[in-house]
Amino acid sequence: MAKPGTSSRLVTEGAGRSAATKQVLVEAAIETLKAEGFAGASARAIAGRAGCNQALVFYHFGSVVGLLLAALDAVSASRLEHYSASVEDVRSPAELVEVAAAIFREDLDAGHVTVLVEMIAGASSTPGLGAEVAARISPWKQFAKQVIDSVLGDSALGTVIPSGELAHGVVALYLGLDLLTHLGEDRAPALALFDHAKQLAALVEVLGIGRLPATTAPAPKEAS
Amino acid sequence: MAKPGTSSRLVTEGAGRSAATKQVLVEAAIETLKAEGFAGASARAIAGRAGCNQALVFYHFGSVVGLLLAALDAVSASRLEHYSASVEDVRSPAELVEVAAAIFREDLDAGHVTVLVEMIAGASSTPGLGAEVAARISPWKQFAKQVIDSVLGDSALGTVIPSGELAHGVVALYLGLDLLTHLGEDRAPALALFDHAKQLAALVEVLGIGRLPATTAPAPKEAS
DNA sequence: GTCTATACTTGGATAGAC
DNA sequence: GTCTATCCAAGTATAGAC
Numbered sequence: 001m002a003k004p005g006t007s008s009r010l011v012t013e014g015a016g017r018s019a020a021t022k023q024v025l026v027e028a029a030i031e032t033l034k035a036e037g038f039a040g041a042s043a044r045a046i047a048g049r050a051g052c053n054q055a056l057v058f059y060h061f062g063s064v065v066g067l068l069l070a071a072l073d074a075v076s077a078s079r080l081e082h083y084s085a086s087v088e089d090v091r092s093p094a095e096l097v098e099v100a101a102a103i104f105r106e107d108l109d110a111g112h113v114t115v116l117v118e119m120i121a122g123a124s125s126t127p128g129l130g131a132e133v134a135a136r137i138s139p140w141k142q143f144a145k146q147v148i149d150s151v152l153g154d155s156a157l158g159t160v161i162p163s164g165e166l167a168h169g170v171v172a173l174y175l176g177l178d179l180l181t182h183l184g185e186d187r188a189p190a191l192a193l194f195d196h197a198k199q200l201a202a203l204v205e206v207l208g209i210g211r212l213p214a215t216t217a218p219a220p221k222e223a224s
Numbered sequence: 225m226a227k228p229g230t231s232s233r234l235v236t237e238g239a240g241r242s243a244a245t246k247q248v249l250v251e252a253a254i255e256t257l258k259a260e261g262f263a264g265a266s267a268r269a270i271a272g273r274a275g276c277n278q279a280l281v282f283y284h285f286g287s288v289v290g291l292l293l294a295a296l297d298a299v300s301a302s303r304l305e306h307y308s309a310s311v312e313d314v315r316s317p318a319e320l321v322e323v324a325a326a327i328f329r330e331d332l333d334a335g336h337v338t339v340l341v342e343m344i345a346g347a348s349s350t351p352g353l354g355a356e357v358a359a360r361i362s363p364w365k366q367f368a369k370q371v372i373d374s375v376l377g378d379s380a381l382g383t384v385i386p387s388g389e390l391a392h393g394v395v396a397l398y399l400g401l402d403l404l405t406h407l408g409e410d411r412a413p414a415l416a417l418f419d420h421a422k423q424l425a426a427l428v429e430v431l432g433i434g435r436l437p438a439t440t441a442p443a444p445k446e447a448s
Numbered sequence: 449g450t451c452t453a454t455a456c457t458t459g460g461a462t463a464g465a466c
Numbered sequence: 467g468t469c470t471a472t473c474c475a476a477g478t479a480t481a482g483a484c
Binding site: 035036037038040118120123124130134137160161162164165166169175176177179182183184189190192196 | 341357392397417
Binding site for chain 3: 017018021052053055056059060
């Protein structure tokens with residue numbers, strides 16, 4: 001990790017200092033979006049949380065919106081990476097719901113999805129921001145579609161409901177549940193829904209309409 | 225409708241003038257929330273849309289937040305009244321989904337739900353606003369729960385999934401779909417979901433696990 | 449690269465004329 | 467009840483010192 005050619009002091013001088021500042025600003029922007037929403041995410045509020053000067057927002061990101069988009073990028077990248085790793089071994093609908101429930105609880109408690117929600121809701125206040133945000137949401141829908149495809153495949157269920165539309169609904173539900181939960185401070189009804197979804201998924205498996213046909217899912221080998 | 229004792233001029237003087245101004249401000253607040261979001265809903269922006277003076281916001285509503293809450297009240301009341309009338313004759317899950325699809329399309333095009341979404345998302349920027357908004361969302365969940373109860377009742381489905389949790393999910397999905405649709409400018413995937421829901425509801429009916437038992441739903445009489 | 453200082457704009461809110 | 471005028475706080479953004 002240590003870069004060659006830099007002095008012994010790690011981030012107090014040298015080329016890495018700029019990147020470090022950008023990073024604390026991005027993290028502070030994320031925290032500010034969670035705690036005070038889009039309307040409260042001013043350059044002053046974010047810089048205050050980051051413990052640095054307000055002018056640095058404009059030096060490093062050009063504008064407040066520029067920083068907020070960088071924050072959205074960071075959350076998206078980190079979460080999508082985590083999602084991918086989590087669903088790697090998922091093979092059935094019931095397993096998927098189980099994993100999704102765990103991830104949702106994480107996201108809810110950490111407020112990751114709130115960053116997306118605030119940016120979407122705040123997009124209408126700034127011309128051109130909507131398209132930027134939309135472009136950053138699209139990977140979430142693509143990921144959901146891929147996972148749904150890998151679990152439902154060309155099974156009976158997957159044929160009746162197109163995975164793209166189902167993914168759209170899943171992402172919408174995810175955003176809406178986050179919205180309601182952070183408003184009401186009660187995450188119980190949202191988590192309970194995942195339990196019921198788990199039962200439904202198990203039912204789908206029993207009925208044999210959700211598992212992949214054997215031809216597209218050969219017996220897994222031991223070696224990775 | 226005409227009030228006794230007032231002059232021939234309708235709203236230019238007299239007691240009704242205040243109410244009329246309040247109403248145009250509320251309507252302008254609704255439009256501003258739809259078009260510019262919570263972050264863009266300033267007293268000046270709203271008053272400009274209403275065609276009146278910015279100071280009137282504070283005279284009539286005390287603060288900008290006060291006006292926005294009045295706007296949320298107005299939308300909630302008008303929509304819930306419309307919902308109630310629409311589901312009055314609904315007796316089966318399939319009918320309910322049909323009615324819900326029509327209502328959703330209305331809400332989407334008119335932006336009614338966007339007002340809720342913006343207020344929820346904006347609530348975190350102002351101390352104390354969250355509780356006020358939560359109190360105004362709760363009737364939506366109660367309504368959804370009542371309708372779900374009236375259609376599923378103590379049937380098989382209604383017993384497996386508690387109506388309160390299902391209502392929570394339905395409202396969340398409603399909010400999330402609105403959020404995504406107004407971002408992406410494409411309502412097709414959201415509307416398609418209602419079509420699939422209709423098929424599912426029809427399946428539920430065929431299986432006989434969604435209709436009310438005859439004892440709780442006697443044959444309707446002609447007189448209301 | 450980071451800070452201070454500052455110009456400029458917008459927004460919430462109030463006082464007082466009409 | 468409505469308007470004009472105004473105050474003050476907060477926000478964006480830039481210039482220039484360090």
